[in-house]
Amino acid sequence: MTFQPVGILGGMGPEATILLQQRLLARIDARDDADHLPLFIDMNPQVPSRIAHLIEGTGEPPGPTLARMAQRLEQAGATALAMPCNTAHAYAGDIQTAVQIPLLHMVDLAVVQAAQQIRKAGAIGILASPATQSAGVFDPALARAGLSAVWPENPDRMLSAIRDIKANGPNPNSLATLVQTASELQARGADLLLIGCSEFSLLTPDLAQADRARDLPPLLDTLDVLAQAIHTHILSY
Amino acid sequence: MTFQPVGILGGMGPEATILLQQRLLARIDARDDADHLPLFIDMNPQVPSRIAHLIEGTGEPPGPTLARMAQRLEQAGATALAMPCNTAHAYAGDIQTAVQIPLLHMVDLAVVQAAQQIRKAGAIGILASPATQSAGVFDPALARAGLSAVWPENPDRMLSAIRDIKANGPNPNSLATLVQTASELQARGADLLLIGCSEFSLLTPDLAQADRARDLPPLLDTLDVLAQAIHTHILSY
Numbered sequence: 001m002t003f004q005p006v007g008i009l010g011g012m013g014p015e016a017t018i019l020l021q022q023r024l025l026a027r028i029d030a031r032d033d034a035d036h037l038p039l040f041i042d043m044n045p046q047v048p049s050r051i052a053h054l055i056e057g058t059g060e061p062p063g064p065t066l067a068r069m070a071q072r073l074e075q076a077g078a079t080a081l082a083m084p085c086n087t088a089h090a091y092a093g094d095i096q097t098a099v100q101i102p103l104l105h106m107v108d109l110a111v112v113q114a115a116q117q118i119r120k121a122g123a124i125g126i127l128a129s130p131a132t133q134s135a136g137v138f139d140p141a142l143a144r145a146g147l148s149a150v151w152p153e154n155p156d157r158m159l160s161a162i163r164d165i166k167a168n169g170p171n172p173n174s175l176a177t178l179v180q181t182a183s184e185l186q187a188r189g190a191d192l193l194l195i196g197c198s199e200f201s202l203l204t205p206d207l208a209q210a211d212r213a214r215d216l217p218p219l220l221d222t223l224d225v226l227a228q229a230i231h232t233h234i235l236s237y
Numbered sequence: 238m239t240f241q242p243v244g245i246l247g248g249m250g251p252e253a254t255i256l257l258q259q260r261l262l263a264r265i266d267a268r269d270d271a272d273h274l275p276l277f278i279d280m281n282p283q284v285p286s287r288i289a290h291l292i293e294g295t296g297e298p299p300g301p302t303l304a305r306m307a308q309r310l311e312q313a314g315a316t317a318l319a320m321p322c323n324t325a326h327a328y329a330g331d332i333q334t335a336v337q338i339p340l341l342h343m344v345d346l347a348v349v350q351a352a353q354q355i356r357k358a359g360a361i362g363i364l365a366s367p368a369t370q371s372a373g374v375f376d377p378a379l380a381r382a383g384l385s386a387v388w389p390e391n392p393d394r395m396l397s398a399i400r401d402i403k404a405n406g407p408n409p410n411s412l413a414t415l416v417q418t419a420s421e422l423q424a425r426g427a428d429l430l431l432i433g434c435s436e437f438s439l440l441t442p443d444l445a446q447a448d449r450a451r452d453l454p455p456l457l458d459t460l461d462v463l464a465q466a467i468h469t470h471i472l473s474y
Contacts, residue, residue, distance in 0.1 A: 033282040
């Protein structure tokens with residue numbers, strides 16, 4: 001079997017990019033190296049801060065850097081692109097206009113899958129960065145699916161948790177914030193909880209096993225949706 | 238600080254390539270994404286089997302594929318190359334003649350560091366694939382350092398353990414093989430044990446914590462030496 005690589009716009013942050021590789025590895029029942037999927041990964045932790053640009057209004061826009069990365073991955077032979085960072089999808093337009101190959105749009109794909117899972121016009125609770133919310137990254141897909149969104153009431157706590165994970169890795173404090181926010185979104189009517197920040201994806205297994213998890217609505221991790229889309233693309237290309 | 242990326246010839250196997258990324262991440266005391274090191278990773282699990290070519294004498298030679306990967310990484314802007322697979326260093330010449338940028342030669346660098354650590358003309362026990370041994374990958378560096386090598390008496394057990402890890406991940410059986418072989422190399426005069434296969438590197442923390450580890454000679458993991466070399470290269474470029 002000849003596989004063609006998918007290009008990864010990575011490093012936002014690096015631990016989430018590693019996690020995507022691990023989730024892809026876990027999908028394959030491999031007997032040897034050659035059963036695994038090829039990737040071309042631009043692990044670029046120096047992409048200008050999405051949070052600084054979208055929330056603080058400082059620093060340079062990440063779009064041009066992401067467009068150059070996309071072009072480099074296309075030149076290297078990638079047949080599609082994927083980006084394990086929900087917030088960076090605010091710049092999906094910059095990426096898509098820079099290349100001929102498709103971007104496997106993690107946010108749009110996740111919303112479609114969420115709509116399939118809840119099977120009604122409902123509300124999705126989104127555990128994500130306030131930068132993702134203010135940039136409206138989820139809005140077009142939610143509108144197309146006829147779904148509404150429930151966002152955390154305290155965006156600063158979400159931002160603190162993301163910064164904490166980026167600096168210290170996943171930890172009990174950030175998990176506690178996530179568990180508490182999940183309950184809050186449930187109380188406010190969420191029919192499904194979407195893990196919409198790849199830093200939070202590092203805690204998805206812990207969240208799923210938390211004491212209160214059995215009473216929570218179903219969880220859907222955008223990073224799992226992306227891993228599935230990459231797998232499907234490579235097998236069907 | 239502007240960092241330039243190192244290109245990774247990866248996918249041999251994918252789990253070892255992920256482990257290298259994790260070891261690099263662990264070296265950095267990061268406050269945010271931008272503190273981490275940029276990499277350009279060609280995760281190519283479809284590189285022709287090194288074991289098939291070197292031991293079984295079947296299949297196509299991996300050299301041309303590795304040379305093409307190296308050129309693609311150079312074109313993408315890599316300022317040096319690194320390859321988290323000891324056995325593939327049998328083809329280091331194919332890689333180095335294909336590009337202008339240096340290959341951070343994991344095997345040579347590890348032997349130099351081993352020589353510094355034992356501070357005498359001694360013997361290094363090498364936990365590695367028999368393909369690495371038969372291809373003489375370690376020999377030039379050992380000769381330059383005035384060191385001799387002690388290789389496992391049962392190469393088939395090493396090969397089985399590597400295949401087991403590639404198919405099933407690190408596991409108690411392969412760890413037991415590694416612990417037993419480490420004791421054997423010690424009994425036959427090894428002053429230091431070199432983890433010379435990146436599949437075995439997945440078990441280095443477990444080997445270091447095994448019951449018998451406190452009586453073993455010092456361990457040096459070639460993958461740690463490579464992580465250090467990448468870190469140093471990026472900071473000094």
